[in-house]
Amino acid sequence: xxxxxxxxxxxxxxxxxxxxxxxxxxxxxxxxxxxxxxxxxxxxxxxxxxxxxxxxxxxxxxxxxxxxxxxxxxxxxxxxxxxxxxxxxxxxxxxxxxxxxxxxxxxxxxxxxxxxxxxxxxxxxxxxxxxxxxxxxxxxxxxxxxxxxxxxxxxxxx
Amino acid sequence: xxxxxxxxxxxxxxxxxxxxxxxxxxxxxxxxxxxxxxxxxxxxxxxxxxxxxxxxxxxxxxxxxxxxxxxxxxxxxxxxxxxxxxxxxxxxxxxxxxxxxxxxxxxxxxxxxxxxxxxxxxxxxxxxxxxxxxxxxxxxxxxxxxxxxxxxxxxxxx
Numbered sequence: 001x002x003x004x005x006x007x008x009x010x011x012x013x014x015x016x017x018x019x020x021x022x023x024x025x026x027x028x029x030x031x032x033x034x035x036x037x038x039x040x041x042x043x044x045x046x047x048x049x050x051x052x053x054x055x056x057x058x059x060x061x062x063x064x065x066x067x068x069x070x071x072x073x074x075x076x077x078x079x080x081x082x083x084x085x086x087x088x089x090x091x092x093x094x095x096x097x098x099x100x101x102x103x104x105x106x107x108x109x110x111x112x113x114x115x116x117x118x119x120x121x122x123x124x125x126x127x128x129x130x131x132x133x134x135x136x137x138x139x140x141x142x143x144x145x146x147x148x149x150x151x152x153x154x155x156x157x158x
Numbered sequence: 159x160x161x162x163x164x165x166x167x168x169x170x171x172x173x174x175x176x177x178x179x180x181x182x183x184x185x186x187x188x189x190x191x192x193x194x195x196x197x198x199x200x201x202x203x204x205x206x207x208x209x210x211x212x213x214x215x216x217x218x219x220x221x222x223x224x225x226x227x228x229x230x231x232x233x234x235x236x237x238x239x240x241x242x243x244x245x246x247x248x249x250x251x252x253x254x255x256x257x258x259x260x261x262x263x264x265x266x267x268x269x270x271x272x273x274x275x276x277x278x279x280x281x282x283x284x285x286x287x288x289x290x291x292x293x294x295x296x297x298x299x300x301x302x303x304x305x306x307x308x309x310x311x312x313x314x315x316x
Contacts, residue, residue, distance in 0.1 A: 015275040016264030027183035030272040038316035098259040116309035122260030151274035158196035
């Protein structure tokens with residue numbers, strides 16, 4: 001039993017849920033991605049809109065760049081020093097599914113009394129979009145029947 | 159529309175992504191839910207399989223019970239003292255979507271070299287299940303076209 005709690009070798013976990021959480025598993029990282037999905041890219045904008053202390057924001061941005069979720073670009077406004085902006089990579093955009101899953105869960109079980117802050121839309125048609133489990137044949141499945149089952153690399157059974 | 163900004167009273171955030179992350183936004187909480195979805199319920203089982211220090215596990219379990227994600231039940235084995243086990247509520251089971259979203263993201267962008275630990279299956283047919291965005295008419299949408307847009311309670315625009 002168990003686990004080097006302090007040493008933290010990089011990406012040692014086999015389970016992809018654990019591996020994902022090692023990259024983005026705390027509140028600020030996913031909120032930064034949420035705001036990036038809204039089109040925010042500048043340090044000051046993220047800091048002000050998230051209400052996050054600058055040192056924590058800087059550390060989380062560095063981790064997200066390191067993890068391949070964000071890409072850092074430099075820019076310079078007239079008469080100003082060089083600054084950096086942060087943009088979602090393909091890997092970062094793909095976290096949209098995680099954020100929508102969290103959003104739907106929150107809206108169902110802990111709704112904001114004043115209504116929804118954010119909605120999920122198909123921008124090509126304007127219709128509401130929601131997450132569902134689908135089968136290989138493209139049919140929508142009953143979520144009750146969907147389970148996580150051991151894969152080929154499972155080291156424990158359940 | 160009320161906007162308590164700086165004071166940070168409990169669960170005051172309007173955005174359901176933020177509200178969800180306030181409940182489950184760190185690694186251990188979601189890993190506990192992962193293991194609960196695998197059928198683990200006892201303190202010792204979770205502690206050993208997660209490799210989590212007992213005091214942290216106890217604190218996270220208490221938070222998850224408080225948040226309505228887990229329900230605590232007492233049990234007693236012959237000749238032993240009373241102990242407690244932890245079971246997913248309906249709200250807890252609904253986090254399956256969040257965990258599968260994390261799993262799919264990890265499998266795509268940070269795959270385990272030895273293969274997948276966990277697979278998502280429709281247990282009624284055995285077929286592979288995956289998450290997709292669907293429209294109100296039940297059609298599967300192109301994820302590229304799906305965006306988070308401001309809802310009625312948005313206090314900023316994007």
